[in-house]
Amino acid sequence: MLKLHEFIENINKTQYKGKILEHEPIAPRTTMKVGGTAALLLSPSDENSICIAVSLLKAMELPWFILGGGSNVIAPDGELDAVVISTEELDSIEISEKNDEFTLIKCGAGTKTETLVDFCTENGISGLETFAGLPGTVGGAAFMNARCYGKEVSQVLHSARFLEFDPMQKNTEFHDNFIERHLKMYHNTQMGGDWAYKNSPFMQNHRFITSLTFKADRIDSDNKVRIGLECAGYIKDREDKGHFKAPSAGSVFKNDRSFGEPSGVLIDKAGLKGTEVGGAQVAPWHGNIIINRGDASSSDIKALVKTVQERVKNNTGFMLEPEIIFAEQNLC
Numbered sequence: 001m002l003k004l005h006e007f008i009e010n011i012n013k014t015q016y017k018g019k020i021l022e023h024e025p026i027a028p029r030t031t032m033k034v035g036g037t038a039a040l041l042l043s044p045s046d047e048n049s050i051c052i053a054v055s056l057l058k059a060m061e062l063p064w065f066i067l068g069g070g071s072n073v074i075a076p077d078g079e080l081d082a083v084v085i086s087t088e089e090l091d092s093i094e095i096s097e098k099n100d101e102f103t104l105i106k107c108g109a110g111t112k113t114e115t116l117v118d119f120c121t122e123n124g125i126s127g128l129e130t131f132a133g134l135p136g137t138v139g140g141a142a143f144m145n146a147r148c149y150g151k152e153v154s155q156v157l158h159s160a161r162f163l164e165f166d167p168m169q170k171n172t173e174f175h176d177n178f179i180e181r182h183l184k185m186y187h188n189t190q191m192g193g194d195w196a197y198k199n200s201p202f203m204q205n206h207r208f209i210t211s212l213t214f215k216a217d218r219i220d221s222d223n224k225v226r227i228g229l230e231c232a233g234y235i236k237d238r239e240d241k242g243h244f245k246a247p248s249a250g251s252v253f254k255n256d257r258s259f260g261e262p263s264g265v266l267i268d269k270a271g272l273k274g275t276e277v278g279g280a281q282v283a284p285w286h287g288n289i290i291i292n293r294g295d296a297s298s299s300d301i302k303a304l305v306k307t308v309q310e311r312v313k314n315n316t317g318f319m320l321e322p323e324i325i326f327a328e329q330n331l332c
């Protein structure tokens with residue numbers, strides 16, 4: 001990539017801490033397991049390093065993509081001509097406040113959702129059980145406003161710290177007070193007010209979530225077993241539905257309620273279960289999941305998405321909207 005080596009030289013002169021990897025494979029960092037390499041992959045190990053990396057990218061006008069657990073992302077074939085910033089090293093978790101009514105749990109954005117759910121179980125904190133078995137990170141779950149068994153992240157998120165940039169503003173100089181100017185706090189005072197289905201406030205202005213605080217019930221050790229059993233029940237239900245049978249990115253299409261039926265049912269009714277393009281296949285057991293049969297490419301998945309959209313449109317008149325994110329189409 002143009003200016004890549006200049007970027008590496010520049011970042012090495014800063015206080016940046018974390019990995020800097022050239023031509024790094026992305027597929028292993030996603031659940032779909034397709035795609036090529038990132039021209040450069042950064043794994044900042046703290047918030048300050050994210051700020052340094054992003055400010056330098058802004059200053060040099062280089063494109064970037066934020067990668068959480070990669071459970072909703074499809075990496076392109078070949079090399080992604082952008083800098084991928086992985087949140088994998090931001091995996092802290094602690095109770096930041098507790099009282100007789102509620103508990104606040106603060107996590108780094110790259111903390112696995114599974115870690116948060118396990119932490120709550122171990123501490124007897126109820127409220128996040130439905131998220132058991134959700135792949136990916138808490139940052140990705142908040143960005144996507146993940147919904148599990150009727151509960152959305154918007155209903156349990158208390159606050160978040162994020163970096164914000166005006167995407168139209170070209171050159172932000174790389175200087176000392178960058179962090180104070182761009183690091184902001186989001187308070188979810190309306191608990192759901194400025195959110196919608198598969199839509200979060202972080203989708204505006206290239207917001208980069210660095211940490212999040214979740215609000216759950218008060219600590220009650222007597223609840224541990226009950227919470228553990230409930231979580232195990234949700235995980236079992238996902239296993240029974242075939243969520244983990246093959247590499248996938250979960251639901252491919254959003255469930256638009258105005259269509260009257262879930263996308264998976266529309267796809268099934270169009271006779272598309274099992275349909276294949278190259279190594280990609282509509283899961284024979286679930287219409288709204290596309291799986292990688294082992295050698296799928298990103299192009300196979302794109303072609304299959306298009307085939308499904310066309311067939312369902314012909315059948316019902318409805319145009320399914322993808323939920324999965326093609327990295328190269330979502331650069332900051």
Ligand SMILES: Cc1cc2nc3c(=O)[nH]c(=O)nc-3n(C[C@H](O)[C@H](O)[C@H](O)COP(=O)(O)OP(=O)(O)OC[C@H]3O[C@@H](n4cnc5c(N)ncnc54)[C@H](O)[C@@H]3O)c2cc1C
Nearest residue numbers: 068069070071072073136137139140141146147209249250
């Ligand atoms: C088997 C399976 C089952 C699933 N079940 C469900 C389900 O029940 N409900 C549901 O809603 N989803 C489900 N998903 C989809 C996915 O797991 C969730 O959306 C998940 O929360 C995404 O988190 P992630 O860390 O993997 O995000 P990624 O896939 O890495 O990224 C998703 C998007 O979030 C952005 N992003 C990630 N981290 C940050 C950050 N820190 N700041 C700003 N932007 C960020 C990325 O740029 C990208 O645009 C499932 C997926 C799989 C594979």
